[in-house]
Amino acid sequence: MGEGVSRRALSKSKRNPYNKIRFRFANIQQHYCKSRVPTSSPPGYTSTDNHSPVSPLADPAPPKNPLSSGLGYNPRCLRRDLGPYLTTRYTTTAQIAAEITNSKTIGTFQDIVQGKNGTHGAAHFTIGSDPGGDFFTSPGDPAFFLLHAMVDRVWYIWQGQCLEDRTQVIAGQTNMFGGGVISKLTDTINITEVAKEVYPMSDLMSTVGGPFCYVYE
Ligand SMILES: [Cu+2]
Numbered sequence: 001m002g003e004g005v006s007r008r009a010l011s012k013s014k015r016n017p018y019n020k021i022r023f024r025f026a027n028i029q030q031h032y033c034k035s036r037v038p039t040s041s042p043p044g045y046t047s048t049d050n051h052s053p054v055s056p057l058a059d060p061a062p063p064k065n066p067l068s069s070g071l072g073y074n075p076r077c078l079r080r081d082l083g084p085y086l087t088t089r090y091t092t093t094a095q096i097a098a099e100i101t102n103s104k105t106i107g108t109f110q111d112i113v114q115g116k117n118g119t120h121g122a123a124h125f126t127i128g129s130d131p132g133g134d135f136f137t138s139p140g141d142p143a144f145f146l147l148h149a150m151v152d153r154v155w156y157i158w159q160g161q162c163l164e165d166r167t168q169v170i171a172g173q174t175n176m177f178g179g180g181v182i183s184k185l186t187d188t189i190n191i192t193e194v195a196k197e198v199y200p201m202s203d204l205m206s207t208v209g210g211p212f213c214y215v216y217e
Pocket residue numbers: 120124148
């Protein structure tokens with residue numbers, strides 16, 4: 001969805017189930033983009049991305065970051081480029097159910113969910129734009145956290161098909177894109193600035209074990 005889309009144009013497609021969401025985001029854009037650099041936010045919303053880009057895909061491209069690391073101060077309006085193309089193909093209930101029921105091992109499950117036509121990537125590219133479309137800085141868009149809560153929920157449902165066999169299992173390598181060595185449950189997770197605790201993977205496999213205590217209903 002481009003920035004110039006009017007509410008009236010959006011309201012025409014009444015059958016589109018994404019209408020509600022699109023209205024919401026259109027409102028956010030209209031609110032925040034009145035001034036070039038918003039300086040305050042209504043309660044509950046984050047309006048700006050203050051750092052990045054690192055590897056932008058947005059068109060038009062966001063302004064270049066003053067630091068090569070992408071961590072320099074670079075405030076600008078958050079943008080989204082919502083559209084139904086990917087969601088109607090790759091994040092439907094039927095597709096998610098198939099990802100769960102067709103995956104007998106954690107390796108297959110994560111390869112499908114995170115693969116080319118999987119729900120994870122499709123959800124990211126549905127948000128897209130800036131910073132959501134930047135592989136390295138997509139958490140700068142608050143919608144990132146809703147998206148990943150859904151990925152967590154899908155994993156939770158997959159585990160629930162056989163808790164004994166599917167809770168303490170991981171697959172893949174220690175680096176992205178197959179680099180590093182095979183991951184083990186004794187490998188530790190250290191997210192430095194975000195949380196000071198360091199946990200072995202085995203503590204993080206269950207939503208009701210280790211430091212967690214939540215369920216999806
Ligand atoms: Cu993601």
